[in-house]
Amino acid sequence: MLIEEKFTVKAPREKVWAFLMNPNASGPCVPGCEKIEVLDDKTYRVTVKVKIAFVSLAFNMMVKISEMNPPSHLETLATGEESGMASNIKAKNVLDLISLSEFETEVSYRSEVSLFGKLGTMGQSVVKGKAKQLGREFAEAVRDRLEVSA
Amino acid sequence: MISGFELLEPKSVKEACSMLSKYGDQAKVIAGGLSLLLFMREKLYRPKYLVSIMGIKGLDYIKYDEKNGLRIGALTTHRTIENSKTIKEKFPVMAETFHKVGSMRIRNVGTIGGNLCHADPRLDPPPTLLALDAKVKVVGPKGNRTIKLEDFFVNYYETVLKPDEILTEVRVPGSPPKTGGAYIRFSTKTNDDTPAVELAAVVTLDSKKEVLENVKIGLGALAPTAIRAKKTEVFLKGKKFKADILEEASRIVSQEVDPIGDLRGSEEYKKEMVGVMLKRGVKMAYEKAGR
Numbered sequence: 001m002l003i004e005e006k007f008t009v010k011a012p013r014e015k016v017w018a019f020l021m022n023p024n025a026s027g028p029c030v031p032g033c034e035k036i037e038v039l040d041d042k043t044y045r046v047t048v049k050v051k052i053a054f055v056s057l058a059f060n061m062m063v064k065i066s067e068m069n070p071p072s073h074l075e076t077l078a079t080g081e082e083s084g085m086a087s088n089i090k091a092k093n094v095l096d097l098i099s100l101s102e103f104e105t106e107v108s109y110r111s112e113v114s115l116f117g118k119l120g121t122m123g124q125s126v127v128k129g130k131a132k133q134l135g136r137e138f139a140e141a142v143r144d145r146l147e148v149s150a
Numbered sequence: 151m152i153s154g155f156e157l158l159e160p161k162s163v164k165e166a167c168s169m170l171s172k173y174g175d176q177a178k179v180i181a182g183g184l185s186l187l188l189f190m191r192e193k194l195y196r197p198k199y200l201v202s203i204m205g206i207k208g209l210d211y212i213k214y215d216e217k218n219g220l221r222i223g224a225l226t227t228h229r230t231i232e233n234s235k236t237i238k239e240k241f242p243v244m245a246e247t248f249h250k251v252g253s254m255r256i257r258n259v260g261t262i263g264g265n266l267c268h269a270d271p272r273l274d275p276p277p278t279l280l281a282l283d284a285k286v287k288v289v290g291p292k293g294n295r296t297i298k299l300e301d302f303f304v305n306y307y308e309t310v311l312k313p314d315e316i317l318t319e320v321r322v323p324g325s326p327p328k329t330g331g332a333y334i335r336f337s338t339k340t341n342d343d344t345p346a347v348e349l350a351a352v353v354t355l356d357s358k359k360e361v362l363e364n365v366k367i368g369l370g371a372l373a374p375t376a377i378r379a380k381k382t383e384v385f386l387k388g389k390k391f392k393a394d395i396l397e398e399a400s401r402i403v404s405q406e407v408d409p410i411g412d413l414r415g416s417e418e419y420k421k422e423m424v425g426v427m428l429k430r431g432v433k434m435a436y437e438k439a440g441r
Binding site: 051052053054055056085118121122123124125126128129130132133 | 175178189192193194195304305306307308373374410411412
């Protein structure tokens with residue numbers, strides 16, 4: 001399943017990059033993010049709780065940075081599990097920041113997501129619909145924090 | 151076998167709300183149970199309590215008057231709506247739509263309230279009810295509220311209902327004279343399969359039957375919720391019914407939607423098909439309005 005989204009932030013690219021690379025700052029922008037542990041400079045353990053349909057899910061994810069080119073490009077591999085539904089998730093993510101002007105940045109991301117187990121039977125369109133909604137909430141939260149303090 | 155839950159059977163809406171308040175996320179309302187039981191059978195959803203509202207009296211009715219329009223109790227079955235003389239006379243597009251819901255066995259069990267609360271964007275009634283400007287009445291421990299149907303759906307299987315609220319009534323305003331409606335669905339597999347695209351059009355003509363005084367378009371299976379095609383509606387409103395106008399409206403509706411591809415059709419396919427179906431649907435509604 002491919003998820004591609006983009007949004008703009010009225011802030012310089014360096015500032016957006018620094019914000020997104022700081023898990024303590026950007027973590028709270030991720031809807032349902034309950035905990036981020038920094039294991040080393042390239043590995044994070046993340047707990048996210050979301051509700052898809054009327055089903056509450058808790059994902060325990062390991063996120064590893066596989067390629068980084070500051071302040072414009074980041075690639076990560078996220079793997080994890082959802083124990084309630086005996087499901088696994090794997091996502092290969094690419095993040096790009098494009099400077100639209102001195103004070104405006106386009107954030108685009110692309111995730112190739114694979115679902116295994118019961119979660120997969122819920123339907124790709126359902127998961128994709130939820131991902132779009134969470135993406136919009138994340139963009140709004142990032143804008144709230146960066147544009148106010150810009 | 152589905153097990154591991156306790157069935158609660160309240161005798162009033164108030165008692166049901168109180169049970170929902172008490173058990174919160176562990177409880178779920180069940181009416182006909184058609185859609186919910188599929189989730190439970192697949193073990194996708196395991197509630198601790200099922201609050202069956204089927205025993206609550208006074209939620210199964212169809213009432214109509216000129217002032218208040220149509221009022222349908224949440225526990226009214228699809229079959230009752232499909233066969234209602236009042237609905238056939240005043241809102242024939244509703245009777246046609248509910249006739250297309252599943253099989254007769256399903257229509258005898260499924261309820262209008264359950265259908266809307268399940269919030270699957272691929273079900274038959276929502277596009278038609280959206281095009282008819284329907285509202286829903288919701289009851290909770292803190293009182294009642296009325297919500298426009300277009301504000302009711304949030305995402306796949308999600309609505310704005312709070313955990314302790316129950317949908318009790320669907321309201322549809324009366325239609326002006328010279329109004330006609332059409333509901334069409336298209337599936338890429340079998341005729342009775344989940345649709346790839348569905349569209350409802352409600353057209354009101356002017357007194358000379360020349361101008362599209364008002365056009366409302368409801369769409370299904372094209373987004374995480376059933377939606378209205380507002381840009382297309384604005385374009386068509388006030389125009390004369392002509393082939394080139396329909397062609398342009400078809401282009402606008404294709405651009406207006408942002409579908410998620412599924413087993414029944416890719417994003418590109420759905421965008422193309424909704425344009426084709428818009429032309430068919432508006433033409434059918436126009437012809438009915440002019441009779």
